[in-house]
Amino acid sequence: MNNIVILSSIQFIFRFLPVCLLAYVLTPAKYRNMPLFLESVVFYAVGEPVFVLLLLGLTLVNYLTGEVLYLDGGRTRSRGGVAATMIAIDAAVLALCKVLALRVDSSLLPIGLSFYIFKMISYQADLYCRRIRNRPTFLSTAAYFMLFPQVTQGPIMRYGVGFDHGEIHTSPDQFEEGLFYVAMGLGMKILLADRLGILWNEIHKIGYESISTPLAWLGAYGYSLQLYFDFWGYSLIASGVLVMMGFPFVENFIHPYAAGSISDFYRRWHATLGAWFRDYIYFPLGGSRKGNGRTVFNLLVVWLVTGLWHGGTLNFVIWGMVLGLVIVLEKFVVKRALPVVGRFNVLVLIPLTWVVFAISNLHDLGIYFGRLFPFFGIGKTLDPTDIQRYSTMFWPYFLAGGVLCIPQVFGFLVKHRKNFFVVLLLAAVFWYAVYYMVNSSGNTFMYFNF
Amino acid sequence: MNFFRRAPLTAVLIGTGILFTAAAFVGRRNGFYNEYEINELERPFFAQVFQGLHDKVYPWGETKSAAQEEAEALLASGDTASTESPEQVTTASSEAATEAASEEPKVDLNLPASSTNAVVQAVDYGNSDSNYVAPAGTVWQRDTDPGSIFATNGTYYPLQQVDDSYFKDAIFIGDSRTEGLYVYSSMRNGITTFDAKDSVTIYGIYDTALDFYGVDGTTGSKTAMEALQEKQYRKVYFSVGVNELGMPTQDYFDHYKEFIQVIRKLQPDAIIYVEGIMHVTGSYARSNSVYNNTNIVGRNEALSTLANGRDIFYIDMNSAVCDADGNLPEDISYDGVHLKASAYETWHQFLLQNAAVRSAEDWQPAAQETSEEGSTQSQEASTADTAAAAASSVSGTEAAQTAQSTETPQQSTQETAQ
Numbered sequence: 038m039n040n041i042v043i044l045s046s047i048q049f050i051f052r053f054l055p056v057c058l059l060a061y062v063l064t065p066a067k068y069r070n071m072p073l074f075l076e077s078v079v080f081y082a083v084g085e086p087v088f089v090l091l092l093l094g095l096t097l098v099n100y101l102t103g104e105v106l107y108l109d110g111g112r113t114r115s116r117g118g119v120a121a122t123m124i125a126i127d128a129a130v131l132a133l134c135k136v137l138a139l140r141v142d143s144s145l146l147p148i149g150l151s152f153y154i155f156k157m158i159s160y161q162a163d164l165y166c167r168r169i170r171n172r173p174t175f176l177s178t179a180a181y182f183m184l185f186p187q188v189t190q191g192p193i194m195r196y197g198v199g200f201d202h203g204e205i206h207t208s209p210d211q212f213e214e215g216l217f218y219v220a221m222g223l224g225m226k227i228l229l230a231d232r233l234g235i236l237w238n239e240i241h242k243i244g245y246e247s248i249s250t251p252l253a254w255l256g257a258y259g260y261s262l263q264l265y266f267d268f269w270g271y272s273l274i275a276s277g278v279l280v281m282m283g284f285p286f287v288e289n290f291i292h293p294y295a296a297g298s299i300s301d302f303y304r305r306w307h308a309t310l311g312a313w314f315r316d317y318i319y320f321p322l323g324g325s326r327k328g329n330g331r332t333v334f335n336l337l338v339v340w341l342v343t344g345l346w347h348g349g350t351l352n353f354v355i356w357g358m359v360l361g362l363v364i365v366l367e368k369f370v371v372k373r374a375l376p377v378v379g380r381f382n383v384l385v386l387i388p389l390t391w392v393v394f395a396i397s398n399l400h401d402l403g404i405y406f407g408r409l410f411p412f413f414g415i416g417k418t419l420d421p422t423d424i425q426r427y428s429t430m431f432w433p434y435f436l437a438g439g440v441l442c443i444p445q446v447f448g449f450l451v452k453h454r455k456n457f458f459v460v461l462l463l464a465a466v467f468w469y470a471v472y473y474m475v476n477s478s479g480n481t482f483m484y485f486n487f
Numbered sequence: 488m489n490f491f492r493r494a495p496l497t498a499v500l501i502g503t504g505i506l507f508t509a510a511a512f513v514g515r516r517n518g519f520y521n522e523y524e525i526n527e528l529e530r531p532f533f534a535q536v537f538q539g540l541h542d543k544v545y546p547w548g549e550t551k552s553a554a555q556e557e558a559e560a561l562l563a564s565g566d567t568a569s570t571e572s573p574e575q576v577t578t579a580s581s582e583a584a585t586e587a588a589s590e591e592p593k594v595d596l597n598l599p600a601s602s603t604n605a606v607v608q609a610v611d612y613g614n615s616d617s618n619y620v621a622p623a624g625t626v627w628q629r630d631t632d633p634g635s636i637f638a639t640n641g642t643y644y645p646l647q648q649v650d651d652s653y654f655k656d657a658i659f660i661g662d663s664r665t666e667g668l669y670v671y672s673s674m675r676n677g678i679t680t681f682d683a684k685d686s687v688t689i690y691g692i693y694d695t696a697l698d699f700y701g702v703d704g705t706t707g708s709k710t711a712m713e714a715l716q717e718k719q720y721r722k723v724y725f726s727v728g729v730n731e732l733g734m735p736t737q738d739y740f741d742h743y744k745e746f747i748q749v750i751r752k753l754q755p756d757a758i759i760y761v762e763g764i765m766h767v768t769g770s771y772a773r774s775n776s777v778y779n780n781t782n783i784v785g786r787n788e789a790l791s792t793l794a795n796g797r798d799i800f801y802i803d804m805n806s807a808v809c810d811a812d813g814n815l816p817e818d819i820s821y822d823g824v825h826l827k828a829s830a831y832e833t834w835h836q837f838l839l840q841n842a843a844v845r846s847a848e849d850w851q852p853a854a855q856e857t858s859e860e861g862s863t864q865s866q867e868a869s870t871a872d873t874a875a876a877a878a879s880s881v882s883g884t885e886a887a888q889t890a891q892s893t894e895t896p897q898q899s900t901q902e903t904a905q
Binding site for chain 2: 040047048051052209210212213216217220238241242243244246247419420422423454455457460461463464467468471472475476
């Protein structure tokens with residue numbers, strides 16, 4: 038039964054979710070934070086029977102601090118101190134667990150820690166800046182931090198989106214819209230991402246030193262698409278469930294591969310994370326308002342932290358710094374050539390950075406790059422026909438994936454989601470995904486250990 | 488209707504969900520879904536319909552494929568034909584051999600050691616799921632039925648070293664590991680024939696179209712039966728098993744044995760090689776209650792009893808790749824289950840060391856050909872010698888006879904003419 042924490046599992050979709058929705062809908066609108074809170078506690082406790090106490094503890098402490106910040110009418114220095122202290126404690130918990138997970142035991146990092154700590158920090162900052170207008174209750178705060186569709190891997194929603202406006206209303210229209218996103222998300226994760234995942238697995242099996250250069254490139258693009266649809270799909274399921282419950286739609290992926298530069302890409306990819314870093318690190322540091330030198334510094338800091346947040350191993354730090362550097366270059370060096378260079382960056386550099394992201398062993402990473410760029414005599418192609426075999430096996434997924442990268446395609450489906458044919462298509466996608474969910478164990482979401 | 492217009496996707500999904508549930512009830516009542524576990528706490532009732540779809544079982548019945556029916560017909564026919572063979576002698580000799588080989592704790596191989604590979608053992612990490620391994624204390628024995636193709640008859644051939652020409656009339660049938668052998672070792676390019684595919688199992692062996700790579704360079708898509716029906720091979724290598732570790736051992740063994748019988752029916756003169764399932768790495772075995780070496784070794788022990796040392800052999804390539812603990816070394820496998828491409832050549836070399844040769848028709852060593860020429864030369868020389876000797880004796884007799892029969896020159900001429 039502990040599969041309920043995986044949003045793309047049978048147990049979640051057909052057991053946990055219907056019960057939650059029923060309880061939620063039957064509760065009068067003004068008391069709905071209670072069932073939300075209780076459902077979220079159960080959800081998290083199933084996944085982390087011990088660390089649920091940590092989450093509850095942090096929730097309580099952050100709530101009490103929030104009360105102080107809200108109720109204190111002035112702009113006293115101590116108010117700033119209170120906020121800063123709480124934020125520092127939250128960040129320290131995150132850092133500590135990450136280090137422990139790396140050095141001691143990986144189970145010491147509870148699921149979703151990064152995501153709910155980020156929510157807690159944003160809550161404190163928003164209260165301090167008086168962005169939250171109505172006084173939060175314990176239930177609204179706890180429901181916000183622990184919100185079950187978002188607690189394991191986001192999107193990182195702000196308190197003001199859904200919790201600051203009083204009652205949340207549901208309707209069949211909302212339900213239908215949410216269900217559309219859930220069906221799309223399931224299709225992307227199960228029918229595209231999990232299938233493409235087999236290619237990366239195969240390449241791993243063969244051994245990086247033995248693949249041909251075309252296959253290495255196919256693998257890089259396959260992994261990029263896999264990661265995209267896995268994460269986008271998961272975000273759509275999470276956001277779709279919340280829409281079903283009457284919340285606004287939280288967009289986490291805004292067609293990143295249509296971006297014109299890497300800076301733009303990261304405003305669209307994991308948009309809620311990018312926005313969080315922008316609002317709570319980049320802007321407080323001064324953003325781009327304190328001169329070019331400071332801007333460069335701020336950007337590099339943001340990207341160093343981004344890399345570390347994703348993982349403590351060196352490859353993640355390299356990943357973050359490379360991206361930071363490219364973004365700095367785009368901002369200050371490329372300028373006029375940006376339309377062309379920017380597109381190249383998105384369509385060629387980004388997949389290469391995903392390879393860095395994917396391979397944590399630096400030695401193996403070197404071998405893979407040695408196959409991508411076979412000018413250094415690293416590795417040897419053992420089967421020159423491997424590219425034919427794997428392209429024949431996977432081209433439908435590359436085609437479907439590529440098509441879905443085009444914003445107009447997804448936009449069309451959203452706009453015409455009540456059209457008879459679109460409904461049939463989505464129903465077919467849904468049941469086909471269910472077929473795979475019933476018959477295979479599937480890939481757990483790739484961002485799970487963050 | 489208004490609801491349908493406002494929420495069409497919801498309506499369609501609810502409607503189809505009801506249909507699937509009804510189908511599940513029907514299928515359950517008809518008994519076709521009985522082997523699918525119902526767990527209302529975890530799964531909706533209609534999940535069975537999807538499990539059934541995967542196994543080609545429908546609410547109204549099971550479609551047995553034409554290939555499976557063909558295989559069954561093949562096995563049913565001609566059972567009596569084999570009793571004429573010298574296998575009637577086997578009951579006596581195999582009984583005698585059984586007594587001798589009783590020190591083997593789990594397997595009753597009773598074959599000369601040179602005519603079979605021993606089953607390579609592995610460390611048991613104590614984490615096996617009991618649903619899939621054979622119960623403790625199981626002893627596997629060869630089929631002693633006198634009519635059985637698995638019975639021994641006193642004739643044994645040793646496993647010896649050969650060269651690549653041995654594989655010219657062989658076919659390799661199997662799963663992704665066999666396909667890896669084709670793709671990554673030096674066995675491709677005209678050395679032998681392969682018919683293999685990722686994820687094929689003994690349950691799907693009749694119906695799954697495998698990737699076929701002929702020794703003459705032709706490629707195609709053929710089921711194992713199709714490949715074996717269209718051409719007679721001298722050696723048939725068969726290797727499956729890792730994908731079926733999640734099924735009970737006895738069930739796996741029964742299906743496997745049946746397929747070997749089908750192979751024998753289709754290829755009466757071929758040597759059949761039952762290849763032991765390759766082990767997994769230690770780290771994989773330690774972390775997996777199903778895909779571990781205890782389960783694999785158990786199956787290999789069962790499979791080894793199919794060998795008869797005469798035309799069915801058990802070979803276990805794990806002796807060539809595994810470490811002292813019986814685990815696949817971590818550095819030759821990335822995922823714990825498959826060899827890295829560069830390691831497949833070791834398997835090829837192992838096959839070259841473990842081949843059975845019944846007669847010159849199976850294989851003739853290239854070295855012997857030159858000595859044959861030598862011997863023919865010496866034969867010719869000796870023939871010449873003997874010819875000379877004969878000639879001399881003839882001439883001797885000639886001389887004698889000429890000496891004797893000068894009165895009758897016609898006789899001697901006649902004799903010389905002979």
